Amino acid sequence: MNPKSPPIAETDPDAPPSEEELRQAAELREALADPSRENDSAALARAVVLAHSPRPLDDVLHRALVAQALAPRPGSVTNLSAVRARRARTGVLVAAVSSMAVAAAALVFQQPSAAPVAQVEPETTPPLRARPTQALFREPFAAHGGESARIDRIASARASDLRENMFARWDVR
Amino acid sequence: MLSPVVADVWSTMLAGVGEAETSRDLESERLAVVLAKQGDRTALGELLVAYGPTLYRSVLLPRLGSEAAAKDALAETYAKVVERIGQFTWQGVGLYPWVRTVALRVAIDMLRARTRVVLWDAEDVAAELDREQEVAPADQRLSAMRDEKAARDKVAAALLRIHPRYARAIQVRLLDEETREEAARILEVTPATFDVLLHRALSALRKDLAGHGRDTA
Numbered sequence: 001m002n003p004k005s006p007p008i009a010e011t012d013p014d015a016p017p018s019e020e021e022l023r024q025a026a027e028l029r030e031a032l033a034d035p036s037r038e039n040d041s042a043a044l045a046r047a048v049v050l051a052h053s054p055r056p057l058d059d060v061l062h063r064a065l066v067a068q069a070l071a072p073r074p075g076s077v078t079n080l081s082a083v084r085a086r087r088a089r090t091g092v093l094v095a096a097v098s099s100m101a102v103a104a105a106a107l108v109f110q111q112p113s114a115a116p117v118a119q120v121e122p123e124t125t126p127p128l129r130a131r132p133t134q135a136l137f138r139e140p141f142a143a144h145g146g147e148s149a150r151i152d153r154i155a156s157a158r159a160s161d162l163r164e165n166m167f168a169r170w171d172v173r
Numbered sequence: 174m175l176s177p178v179v180a181d182v183w184s185t186m187l188a189g190v191g192e193a194e195t196s197r198d199l200e201s202e203r204l205a206v207v208l209a210k211q212g213d214r215t216a217l218g219e220l221l222v223a224y225g226p227t228l229y230r231s232v233l234l235p236r237l238g239s240e241a242a243a244k245d246a247l248a249e250t251y252a253k254v255v256e257r258i259g260q261f262t263w264q265g266v267g268l269y270p271w272v273r274t275v276a277l278r279v280a281i282d283m284l285r286a287r288t289r290v291v292l293w294d295a296e297d298v299a300a301e302l303d304r305e306q307e308v309a310p311a312d313q314r315l316s317a318m319r320d321e322k323a324a325r326d327k328v329a330a331a332l333l334r335i336h337p338r339y340a341r342a343i344q345v346r347l348l349d350e351e352t353r354e355e356a357a358r359i360l361e362v363t364p365a366t367f368d369v370l371l372h373r374a375l376s377a378l379r380k381d382l383a384g385h386g387r388d389t390a
Contacts, residue, residue, distance in 0.1 A: 022369065025372035054230045054324070062225050065248050
């Protein structure tokens with residue numbers, strides 16, 4: 001067939017159908033009767049019908065759509081929870097890092113005074129053992145806020161530990 | 174999905190709110206918009222209930238050509254309106270033109286993602302939206318009438334571009350909604366032959382829409 005000439009069905013709508021056309025016509029008829037069947041021509045047929053005579057929206061469904069749009073989005077709740085959880089985790093992390101920094105600082109600040117206490121027998125005055133900050137906090141952390149207060153508490157406790165260790169080494173207790 | 178309790182509460186709350194087609198006073202609408210922008214969800218719900226049926230029937234359904242797609246688009250439109258109502262500026266013509274524009278943009282996105290040929294494609298709707306930046310439809314009812322007429326004109330123009338016998342088959346079976354047997358009788362063929370005729374008619378229409386015919390409607 002000449003590719004530039006239209007198929008005979010376009011020029012003669014009543015031309016005898018091919019086997020393929022008969023099969024496709026049967027598929028179209030079935031798809032028009034059963035919307036669950038996938039068929040491009042049936043989909044176009046429905047689009048033509050809906051453009052020419054659009055159907056109204058079911059009222060109950062519409063109200064459900066409105067309610068759904070206005071209801072708090074699950075994603076938003078999750079995000080908010082995630083934000084709060086992240087903030088809480090950040091607070092713990094900040095506290096942990098701060099306590100490590102305080103401990104490191106304690107070691108650094110300890111160095112200049114190491115020489116005088118070198119003569120002190122460590123066996124008789126054991127230093128306080130390193131320990132987690134958990135014991136400092138009996139109450140659960142708030143969802144947000146309070147980080148500065150917690151860091152202050154850790155710093156204060158560790159400063160106290162440092163003093164105890166220094167006094168122990170100097171044997172002034 | 175919406176819980177039955179929430180749906181029931183909203184159904185009760187929104188009961189009795191009619192469509193905007195039943196003469197919504199512009200001033201009361203302006204007040205509802207003010208409340209909605211302040212976060213009053215009942216006010217926003219009333220506005221959506223008022224506009225939804227028209228948006229669905231006149232704007233989304235004809236352009237998307239599928240009830241399922243139109244419902245999805247309406248839900249997406251509502252989500253965007255809820256999200257962006259704070260950005261809306263009252264210009265004395267009501268909320269509908271703005272909501273309609275949101276709906277058209279949603280329709281454009283959906284049409285761009287679609288592979289199947291329907292009456293409109295994304296570029297058709299985008300061009301329509303561009304034209305309306307100059308002459309925006311103000312009144313909801315007039316706008317809806319214009320949208321529905323545009324859809325019928327689009328169908329009529331498409332049928333004019335295909336063989337008259339194919340156009341007649343589509344007219345009788347789909348637009349006049351005659352039964353298969355009655356349509357066959359009107360076109361003076363057997364029902365089996367009418368099936369072939371309708372198949373050929375829709376193939377010709379699809380070919381036309383996929384080609385040059387789109388932008389000439």
